[in-house]
Amino acid sequence: MFSSSSSSRSSQSLHWFNPSSFVRNNPEWRTKVIIERPSAEMCLACRGAKLLCGKSRCPILAKAEGFSRHAEMLYNSDTISGSSPPGVFVGRFGYPKVFIGPMVPAIHGDTQFLDTPEMWKGKSIEEIIDYRYSLVRGCMRAEIHEAAKGSRLIDMLQEISMSTRSADSELLLGSKPVQRITFSENSQPFGPSAPLKDFKPSGNISIDARMEKAYYDGDMKASDAVFDLYRNGVLFSKLEKAFSVGVFGERKRRKLVPTRWSITAVDSNLSLRLIDEIKDYKEIDEFRVFHYENLDNVYVGILTPEKWNYEWIEAWHSGTAWNKFGSRPEMIGDFESYYGRKTYAKPGGCYYSTRFAVSEYFARERRQGGAIMLREIHPGYILPVGVWNVRESIRSLLTMQFRTFDTLDEALDYACSFFSIPKTSWIANSEFLRRAREQMKITKYFPR
Numbered sequence: 499m500f501s502s503s504s505s506s507r508s509s510q511s512l513h514w515f516n517p518s519s520f521v522r523n524n525p526e527w528r529t530k531v532i533i534e535r536p537s538a539e540m541c542l543a544c545r546g547a548k549l550l551c552g553k554s555r556c557p558i559l560a561k562a563e564g565f566s567r568h569a570e571m572l573y574n575s576d577t578i579s580g581s582s583p584p585g586v587f588v589g590r591f592g593y594p595k596v597f598i599g600p601m602v603p604a605i606h607g608d609t610q611f612l613d614t615p616e617m618w619k620g621k622s623i624e625e626i627i628d629y630r631y632s633l634v635r636g637c638m639r640a641e642i643h644e645a646a647k648g649s650r651l652i653d654m655l656q657e658i659s660m661s662t663r664s665a666d667s668e669l670l671l672g673s674k675p676v677q678r679i680t681f682s683e684n685s686q687p688f689g690p691s692a693p694l695k696d697f698k699p700s701g702n703i704s705i706d707a708r709m710e711k712a713y714y715d716g717d718m719k720a721s722d723a724v725f726d727l728y729r730n731g732v733l734f735s736k737l738e739k740a741f742s743v744g745v746f747g748e749r750k751r752r753k754l755v756p757t758r759w760s761i762t763a764v765d766s767n768l769s770l771r772l773i774d775e776i777k778d779y780k781e782i783d784e785f786r787v788f789h790y791e792n793l794d795n796v797y798v799g800i801l802t803p804e805k806w807n808y809e810w811i812e813a814w815h816s817g818t819a820w821n822k823f824g825s826r827p828e829m830i831g832d833f834e835s836y837y838g839r840k841t842y843a844k845p846g847g848c849y850y851s852t853r854f855a856v857s858e859y860f861a862r863e864r865r866q867g868g869a870i871m872l873r874e875i876h877p878g879y880i881l882p883v884g885v886w887n888v889r890e891s892i893r894s895l896l897t898m899q900f901r902t903f904d905t906l907d908e909a910l911d912y913a914c915s916f917f918s919i920p921k922t923s924w925i926a927n928s929e930f931l932r933r934a935r936e937q938m939k940i941t942k943y944f945p946r
Contacts (some may be wrong), residue, residue: 541820542830545846545882576671576692578634581606581664582699583613585633586655587688588742590756594642598651598743598754599694600658601633602667609664614735615886619894623793626883636669636694642754645744652743652754654699659740660709670696708732709740716749723747724764725771734889738764758847761885765850772857773838777806779860782867784902785909789916790895793887794878797895798913799856802868802906808856809833809870809930810849813919817877827874827919829927848873851889859896870930874917906934 544550585601603609611617612629621629644652658665672693708730712723723746724737742760744752755763786801811831814821821828832843843849856869871892903909910931914921925931 585613635691720747769854847885855892
């Protein structure tokens with residue numbers, strides 16, 4: 499849902515013509531098809547992954563990577579000795595043969611904060627990038643189904659992912675690490691990487707007994723294991739890592755899942771389970787408005803007294819990562835009714851991380867309701883640091899003191915007082931708000 503009819507026309511043209519695909523299929527045009535300034539809505543739809551502008555590399559990400567390459571060199575050795583947070587990763591390029599490996603800093607001790615987003619509340623973007631940049635990735639190719647068969651490296655990565663504390667390790671690399679950070683709205687920034695020759699954990703790895711039990715249960719579905727462990731208090735970030743390296747699921751069906759995909763898979767799985775649960779609860783009986791700000795992002799949640807439904811809208815001001823070239827804010831959103839949705843949401847991973855945080859709130863309250871969740875991103879958010887930022891921000895939002903209102907109009911007026919974008923723009927881009935203003939409910943004529 500873009501902010502104007504011109505945006506809509508642009509979106510439709512992208513559906514019919516993909517410049518990146520055209521250039522790949524017509525190499526003689528490789529130096530002729532150049533879009534100097536991608537449109538803001540194009541960047542929102544692409545976010546550096548689809549190359550809709552026709553360039554071989556995203557200019558925004560290239561700029562960020564160039565900055566990192568010219569930063570002070572942190573590593574000059576092909577051997578890295580330190581304590582893994584623990585950290586593991588699974589790449590997505592080349593799927594189903596992907597790069598996998600551990601992440602290790604050149605320091606010893608308790609390094610959990612380097613790869614645990616739940617510990618990053620209140621940290622600056624610069625601090626978060628420093629955390630990620632300090633982790634060296636050792637990369638080795640693996641076929642995704644090797645998670646079921648097992649190998650020395652995969653077995654070690656699975657053990658590391660289940661560890662309760664930092665694990666002393668040594669990386670033997672095929673070359674010095676390349677200083678590069680990839681910024682994505684769907685996953686955390688990654689630090690330097692190099693081909694992995696060998697990985698040597700040292701000392702005993704302390705494995706979480708709860709996760710170990712799920713690992714040895716070869717008959718339990720991965721979705722059941724993830725939900726049971728979440729309910730037993732295992733951190734989201736630990737669940738996502740273990741899921742990514744194939745710790746859970748029916749033994750013969752276990753596989754490696756790229757880190758970017760595993761984050762959204764866990765968000766989606768947990769939220770669907772929680773939504774099924776909250777549908778049995780009584781509806782809230784007033785409009786609730788929450789407000790929270792973090793990393794130059796403004797978050798507002800409007801909870802409504804009705805059965806479960808959910809909408810997520812984000813607005814990127816000009817000068818932000820995915821609206822570098824726009825002259826005005828660009829908005830994108832998606833929604834689902836009581837019966838859910840079958841297609842992937844337009845905003846991507848943030849839609850599912852927010853849905854998880856909202857369903858978690860309702861489950862904690864033992865109530866159900868509607869949720870219109872709004873995010874306004876300002877230029878101070880210089881680089882996307884990962885979908886975890888939205889999940890943890892919405893979790894924090896829903897712990898704040900809320901204001902109650904008797905009508906949606908009153909709630910919306912208060913909600914929009916926190917934004918620089920006018921109320922009319924939020925309504926124009928919201929399926930639920932437009933529908934609520936256009937339709938009268940029979941309950942309007944009955945006293946509460």
